[in-house]
Amino acid sequence: MSYLNKDQQVWDEILQLIKEQGIAYLTHLDERPTSSKKEVALLSDLDENGLGAIATLKQFNERFEPVIVASSGPRYWGFVTGGTTPAAIAGDWLAAIYDQNTQSAKGNGDVSALIELETIQLLLSLFNLPKDFFGGFVTGATLSNFTCLAVARQWIGKQSGKDFAKDGISGSIKVLTATPHSSAVKSLGMLGMGSANIIPVNVLTGNREAIDLEDLKLKIAALNGEPFILISSAGTVNTVDFDDFEAIDQLKAKYNFWWHIDAAFGGFAACSPTYKHLVKGWENADSITVDCHKWLNVPYESAVFFVKEQHQLLQMETFQNANAAYLGNPLANFSYLNFLPENSRRLKALPAWFTLTSYGKMGYQELIEKNVETALLFADFITTNPNFELLAPVRLNTVCFTLIDENLVSDFLDRLNSTGKVFMTPTFYNGKKGIRAAFVNWRTTADDIVIATEEMEKIVKDLVK
Incomplete structure (x- = not known):
């Protein structure tokens, strides 16, 4: 019997394993790193008979799952990347x-x-x-x-x-x-x-x-x-x-x-x-x-x-x-x-x-306004810390900023992203190297701002010694 026919007989087990894995990911998403430097060896040959869904899931979890970053999490602020609501x-x-x-x-x-x-x-x-x-x-x-x-x-x-x-x-x-x-x-x-x-x-x-x-x-x-x-x-x-x-x-x-x-x-x-x-x-x-x-x-x-x-x-x-x-x-x-x-x-x-049906107009009004509030909270940190400066006013949900010493921007961002605690992206604005933080995830709270800014303070203090 082929694995395709065998898998058809164990739908409940396959979907239960996926359900449990999905719940574990979503429950601990804020703890998952926002970046990874682990390397994965890629295969070039396909198995003759295949492994079946359950064994394939096991291989996926051994090779790829540990490297998947929390791009759908509350502190992934790069590329204007949203999250996924439960609905x-x-x-x-x-x-x-x-x-x-x-x-x-x-x-x-x-x-x-x-x-x-x-x-x-x-x-x-x-x-x-x-x-x-x-x-x-x-x-x-x-x-x-x-x-x-x-x-x-x-x-x-x-x-x-x-x-x-x-x-x-x-x-x-x-x-x-x-x-x-x-x-x-x-x-x-x-x-x-x-x-x-x-x-x-x-x-x-x-x-x-x-x-x-x-x-x-x-x-x-x-x-x-x-x-x-x-x-x-x-x-x-x-x-x-x-x-x-x-x-x-x-x-x-x-x-x-x-x-x-x-x-x-x-x-x-x-x-x-x-x-x-x-x-x-x-x-x-x-x-x-x-x-x-x-x-x-x-x-x-x-x-x-x-x-x-x-x-x-x-x-x-x-x-x-x-x-x-x-x-x-x-x-x-x-x-x-x-x-x-x-x-x-x-x-x-x-x-x-x-x-849309689950959360309605008020749900999305709350989501948008909460994200803007966190963006403004993050901007407050930038404006009150003498090592940073805003490159533009915060009009909605994105904070564009730089370091007072522009030469430190690349090193700072590399170190920050490598912590796995938060992820931001580089930019270039008005002739200056900068950094962008975009707030579009329904999970992001003021606590995430604290986690990110604490890491930023540690790194910038080390860089400007």
Whole structure:
């Protein structure tokens, strides 16, 4: 009997072992190191007959599990990495068990597609966005930006009577932006629009990363009425700066452009009455990117795109499956197959549906505001310790700082991360080497700030002797 058949007879034992291991990990997550320097020898040959699930779990636990770091834990403050709520984990486990290929709202996969459509509505409600956005789930901000900008590319072509999705790109497409995330720049390259076609817009003076509107107006005027794409930011990476969406909306009334907002994590400001002013006016954009595996705290890989429903035909032209003719009118016979890049998709919406339904608007308001409070608490430590300085004001959930002696930054960060108590990432801002700490995990508390800052004080004292 093959191991596949044997494993089928011991489902309960396999899942019980995984359950116990999962509970142990989650229970002791705050004790697990945030980094590891242990090396793992990799195998190159596959066993002829396999080991079976239980023996394979044993090998995994011997070779890999001890090296897995607490990136989903409360003191992993690098890369804007979120955690996973209990409800999101439940949804993710069920998504794996049911193993749906989420496509059609009619016929095969109809329930999973309906769950996704409902989850998009719940997210629009969470963000207080109007219902005239259409959306879906993709793997992350890169593919969300890709999806939105692909539809923007098709819109640009239509302005001059061209079908770029069918006939290819001819001529250059102008893209205006000030501080685009690397995923947006990467998407421009993958879409054949070329990062070299970006027309950089100045940022505001006074320690800002937001668009200088006067310079934007000059850049627009220089295009002499040519349609273009504007990529704006709801939360830049280093300092969580926001563009002035109300002012951009006024420009959109005068000029012909596609307005895309990268709101990968900054869009969650909309969940809080205290911070929702930061995204005022974003509801008038043509498309928006939001990462769910950041501040929504669902497992990787999860992001959504929102594209105004008025652009659905453009979106369908961009992504229509080559074999979609038998479906009839893709708008009448809806399938996600014709509205986003992937043909094969797991039920990514289910973890998001579980966590949104479980904790509601107030739960996410509390999560966002608690993270901002811990960010401000950490910033207080930076400003009161004579060895550190803030590189920018704390606008939301990310603290960008450096050491007074900039030459010590790399050594300091290496030593700090090697403690395994906390993890942060390096950056470069306003001509200075810096460090970023991003707070997006539902588990993070003031106690974690104490643990991290105590380590920081020890290290910096040793370095400045």
